[in-house]
């Protein structure tokens with residue numbers, strides 16, 4: 001029978017034997033998988049593991065600071081890299097969804113390569129790959145696919161010449177969470193909704209600017225905090241907001257406004273392959289809509305996405 005304690009003991013012994021006194025570098029995303037994988041490797045080899053957490057400027061409001069803080073509290077040896085401007089530059093004027101993913105993926109590879117080249121004597125690359133990624137289901141558009149397409153383009157980044165260590169590659173998501181809890185990782189990381197690698201970059205339809213990111217971060221923050229405050233967060237598999245590339249007419253006092261529209265999305269799912277929209281209470285949606293329109297400058301209309309996957313997808317891009 002599978003238990004997290006048995007898995008953890010076996011995995012730590014295995015990692016120790018495999019890695020010995022070598023160094024491992026690993027990129028963290030703030031998500032469940034990379035956090036659990038890093039904690040497990042850290043248990044095995046301590047500060048021989050060096051983690052890199054990149055601020056791509058497309059994370060949720062305050063997420064970089066908060067998650068970096070949690071990682072440090074957990075004792076991880078983590079380097080935080082502010083690369084916001086690099087990503088905004090790479091995204092300037094790019095509107096096609098796949099081109100955006102590629103720009104973000106390539107910028108990440110450059111930043112990560114630069115950071116890992118500063119470290120000496122690293123032999124291994126740690127990854128939070130889980131079993132469904134291995135069987136290529138939810139990760140078809142994921143970072144690994146981005147890296148693969150980069151492969152074919154030409155020169156391999158230096159970090160990719162490292163041997164890969166993936167301690168979670170036999171586990172399903174619920175098992176990863178169980179292992180994470182047994183490792184006493186904070187619930188704010190373990191219970192968190194999935195969040196795409198390209199982040200808010202694919203939730204801002206059309207071109208991405210720093211200002212649009214700030215607007216969407218405020219909207220998203222009101223929505224997600226609202227879900228938590230109303231005890232709805234854990235009933236939802238994934239939620240977020242999309243900033244639409246259109247303006248609509250509104251009225252504020254005696255003034256006519258012509259401002260942005262945001263769409264809220266909350267879905268239930270098991271693995272992201274199919275999903276249903278969640279029937280959030282009308283009162284809740286009404287309150288969140290009011291809060292967003294009152295508090296976020298430049299937004300005068302909120303809509304709720306009631307499409308299921310298929311035929312829609314979870315993300316809008």
Ligand code: XMP
Pocket residue numbers: 101138141142143194195196197198238272273309312313314315316317
């Ligand atoms: P879709 O929009 O395809 O999303 O229904 C299914 C799940 O995958 C996530 N997603 C991504 N994750 N890189 C990622 O790491 C991506 O490019 C990407 N696109 C979608 C999405 O958030 C959902 O959980």
